[in-house]
Amino acid sequence: MHHDATAEHLLSIRPATAQDNITALTQLLHRAYQRLGKMGLRYMAVDQTEAVTQERMAQGTCLLAFYQGSLCGTILLRNAQQTNGCPWYNQPQVASIGQFAVDPDLQAQGIGWRLMQAAAQLARESGAKELALDTAEQAEHLVGWYQRLGYRFIETVQWGHTNYRSVILSLKLHQETPEVRSL
Known part of the structure; x- marks a missing residue:
């Protein structure tokens, strides 16, 4: 992972607020998912409405990334109580991420990795x-990237709103253990 030291301090990530521009966020999602749409994969974010963007944001904690002050990425975290819909997601210790996007012009610069972190x-x-x-199973470039980040295959699922079979991938979260200090 090569990080551009100059870009590092120009990137900020924060939770979305009511003041954030839903139109700009929806347009970012459309741009980021365009390649997948051209592959024939009907991800919700390919053409979702602003109302759907807002509904999805309300399902968890929506993080926004800004590069030099401009919106450049997003990810939605659903905690374990907000995560459900398939056998793995229904487990009480499993949180999930979705609605993940980085501006196509800024991809492969560590922004997505920072959002995932x-x-x-x-x-x-x-x-x-x-x-x-x-x-999507067919989105091999994404599956490979997630696997390089440490995600492992769990199961496949067919969602009602998609025209493809999805793979469920999961990462073990290692809890930071407090340092043991000798008295």
Whole structure:
């Protein structure tokens, strides 16, 4: 993972607020998912409405990434209580991420990795033991990237709103253990 030291301080990540621009966020999702849409994969984010963006944001904690002050990425963390819908997601210790996007012009610069790290930290703080996600089986570039980040295959699932079978991938969240100090 090569991180551009100059870009590092120009990137900020924070939870979304009511003041954030839903139109800009929805347009970012459309741009980021366009490649998947062209592959024939009907991800919700390919063409979801602003109302759907807001509904999905309300399902968990929506993080936004800004590069030099401009919106460039997003990820939605659902804690274990907010995660459900398939056997793995229904487990009490499993949190999940979704609605994950980085502006196509800024991909492969560590922004997605930073968003994933921020979501994992929030999941850890919420008490989750696993952080899961799902993506299209055919999106091999994404499946490979998640696997390089340490995610492992769990199961496949067919969601009602998609035209593809999804793979559920999950990462074991190692709880940071407090340092043992000798008295």
